[in-house]
Amino acid sequence: MTSVSNRDKPLEGRRLYFVGIGGSGMSAYANIARAWGADVRGWDAQETIFSKTLDGIEMDLGGEPRPPEGFEVIVSTAHRERVAGTPRAAFLAELVAARPSIVVTGAHGKTTTTGMIAHALRETGDDPSWIVGGVVPQLGGNAGAGTGWLVVEGDESDRSAFALRPRLAVVTNVELDHHATYASEAELRGAIDAWLAGVPDVVRGWELEPVSFALSVPGEHNRDNAAAALEALVRVGVERGDAERALASFEGAERRFQLVGTEGGVTVIDDYAHNPTELEAALATARDRTEGRLVALYVPHVVERTRHLHRELGAVLGLADIAIVTDFVGRRDPERPGVTGRLVLDAVPDPTRRVWAPSLDDASGLALRLVRPGDVVVTLGVGEPWRAARAIVDGLSDGRQG
Numbered sequence: 083m084t085s086v087s088n089r090d091k092p093l094e095g096r097r098l099y100f101v102g103i104g105g106s107g108m109s110a111y112a113n114i115a116r117a118w119g120a121d122v123r124g125w126d127a128q129e130t131i132f133s134k135t136l137d138g139i140e141m142d143l144g145g146e147p148r149p150p151e152g153f154e155v156i157v158s159t160a161h162r163e164r165v166a167g168t169p170r171a172a173f174l175a176e177l178v179a180a181r182p183s184i185v186v187t188g189a190h191g192k193t194t195t196t197g198m199i200a201h202a203l204r205e206t207g208d209d210p211s212w213i214v215g216g217v218v219p220q221l222g223g224n225a226g227a228g229t230g231w232l233v234v235e236g237d238e239s240d241r242s243a244f245a246l247r248p249r250l251a252v253v254t255n256v257e258l259d260h261h262a263t264y265a266s267e268a269e270l271r272g273a274i275d276a277w278l279a280g281v282p283d284v285v286r287g288w289e290l291e292p293v294s295f296a297l298s299v300p301g302e303h304n305r306d307n308a309a310a311a312l313e314a315l316v317r318v319g320v321e322r323g324d325a326e327r328a329l330a331s332f333e334g335a336e337r338r339f340q341l342v343g344t345e346g347g348v349t350v351i352d353d354y355a356h357n358p359t360e361l362e363a364a365l366a367t368a369r370d371r372t373e374g375r376l377v378a379l380y381v382p383h384v385v386e387r388t389r390h391l392h393r394e395l396g397a398v399l400g401l402a403d404i405a406i407v408t409d410f411v412g413r414r415d416p417e418r419p420g421v422t423g424r425l426v427l428d429a430v431p432d433p434t435r436r437v438w439a440p441s442l443d444d445a446s447g448l449a450l451r452l453v454r455p456g457d458v459v460v461t462l463g464v465g466e467p468w469r470a471a472r473a474i475v476d477g478l479s480d481g482r483q484g
Contacts, residue, residue, distance in 0.1 A: 090229070092180045094119030099149040101165055102158025103141060104130035106215040107237065108170060110225035111156065112139060114177065114213055117227030123150065131337070131468055135223045159240055160414070171242030174213075174234070178246045181211060181232035184314060187243040187274075188254030188287065190360050191307040194299070195254055195287075196235040197221065197335050198311035202328035203231055206320050216335035216354070231318060238270070239263060244277040251278055252314050254287040254307065259357045262386040262415060285313045295326050299334045301367040308332075339364060342471040345478035347455025352471040356383060356464045358394040364460055365401040374456030378402035379445050379470055381463035382423045385415045389425075396429020402460075404452055405430045406437040408445050412465040442466060446473035453478075 093115050100112045103124025109132035116122045116139065123140045125147040126133075133141070142148050147165045149155050155167025162169065178185065186196040193216040200212035201220055209228035215235045217224050236243030239260040253274060258267040278284050290313055292305035308329050315325040334340070337354040344350070349372070353364040361380070369376055378399050382388045388395070388410075399405040407427040410417075423438075430436050437452070439445035449459055449470070459474060461467040 091119030096120040097150075097153045098122050098156055099147075099153040099167075100124035100156045100158075101147045101149075101167060102126055102161045102170075103136065103139070104128070104133050105158050105160065106132055106224070107174075107213075107235075108156070108158050109133075109135050110213045110215070111170065111173060111177070112136060113223060113225035114211060114227055117211075117225070118180075121153075123153065132217070132224065135217060135225075159242075171240070171245050174242065175245045175247070177213070178232065178234055178248060183232040183234055183246070183248040184250045184252065184318065185234045185236040185243060185246050185248040186252040186254065186310075186314075187236040187238045188252075189238075189257035189259050189357070190363075191254040191287075191303060191310070192235050193335050193354070194304065194338055195252060195307045195311050196233055198308060198329055198332050199252075199314055200226075200233040201332045202311065202315050202320065202325055203233065203318075204228070205328035205331065206315075206324045208320075214335065216337055218335045220333055238274070241273060244273060248281060250283045250285070250314060250317055251281040252285040252287070252310050253278070254310050256288075257357075257359060259387065261390045262384075283317055285310055285317065293326070293329070295330055297330055298332060300339060300371070301363055303363040303367075337468060339367060342461075342468070343475035343478075345475055346481075347457075348453045348474075348478055349458045350471050350475050350478075351458065351460045352468045353460055353462050354464065355462045357387065358391060358398045361395065361398045361462055362401065364462060365398065368458050368460045369401060372456070372458040374458060375403040375454075376401070377404045377406065377449060377453060377457055377459040379406040379408075379439075379449055379459060379461045379467065380423075380426065381408045381411050381442065381445070381461070381465065381467045381470070382426060383410065383412060383414055383464040385410065385413060385418055385421050388423070389418060389421045392425035393429045395426045397431060399426070400431040400434045402434055404435045404437060406439050406445050406448055408439050408442060411442055411463075414464075442470045443473070446470040446477065449474050450477040
């Protein structure tokens with residue numbers, strides 16, 4: 083790789099082809115690479131929710147990746163068998179090395195906490211760059227380039243965060259969520275501790291009290307996220323009062339308890355929650371906002387998570403009055419005999435009504451038949467649940483309810 087040289091355009095002259103460009107991380111890397119001067123193109127199997135952030139970037143869709151001659155290939159973990167190239171983790175490590183950086187990781191809340199820090203830095207005059215695993219409307223997308231701190235969401239799921247060398251690390255929390263990567267929570271904690279030993283400054287979210295000032299984002303879990311963000315901001319020199327005011331104005335990221343629409347008296351919310359702790363936070367927040375019925379629509383994505391945690395996932399879905407569960411959509415890991423979404427559904431306790439929906443289309447159609455005015459529907463999971471949320475809102479708008 084060419085070494086980083088120019089501070090304002092450190093990737094100028096580079097020609098980069100991102101394989102898996104529609105992913106949450108890869109789309110952000112592509113956007114910041116473009117902002118930092120690179121000629122960027124890419125490939126993905128299909129359009130994704132992040133495709134809208136890639137306006138103006140030439141993309142190949144479907145088939146196999148077709149890197150143009152003379153382009154360096156940056157490969158997503160999901161597509162590393164398709165083509166040779168630089169792993170995304172190595173490319174992200176290069177980006178982090180190019181600027182004074184803050185890296186946020188943890189089992190829950192890292193997208194929101196990363197967005198909070200970047201938003202507050204910008205509001206308080208730092209002019210940050212940022213790479214976030216979700217679209218933050220107030221920031222204009224999932225990546226942006228400035229002249230100040232680089233704020234990065236790091237991924238512990240595949241250990242790629244541990245290749246990063248930031249000035250400041252924020253760990254929101256530690257909980258075993260990726261059973262194909264770590265054999266135990268002790269192994270995960272050991273990996274995090276070994277990484278943090280080489281980081282000059284560290285914020286540990288579990289050592290902090292939740293913030294007490296008013297936030298624009300709902301949920302008690304966001305008070306924890308804001309506490310970690312506040313401590314990070316103070317550590318890098320932002321005056322506490324200014325940081326609190328900036329954090330109070332943060333309005334959230336897409337797919338993080340995002341209001342998709344209200345039609346026919348039914349409110350539809352979409353959330354990225356995909357493990358028991360996150361599902362519980364999203365459903366508890368939704369329950370606090372309605373006196374009607376709560377309908378949970380959960381879309382499993384990872385076979386190993388489902389195999390290990392189906393009982394816990396089902397138990398948490400019992401917070402809803404109706405639980406609709408699909409089979410795997412966009413399955414990330416190899417299938418296992420007997421492991422399907424039905425394991426989760428069968429673990430949902432009474433008196434919650436259990437509804438099996440093999441596909442997203444089935445799920446949205448069944449939801450439209452079941453909902454009534456006053457209900458709140460929450461779609462949950464990684465990947466494609468947002469499609470079901472939009473289909474439900476569209477169906478309600480077209481009068482297909484009941």
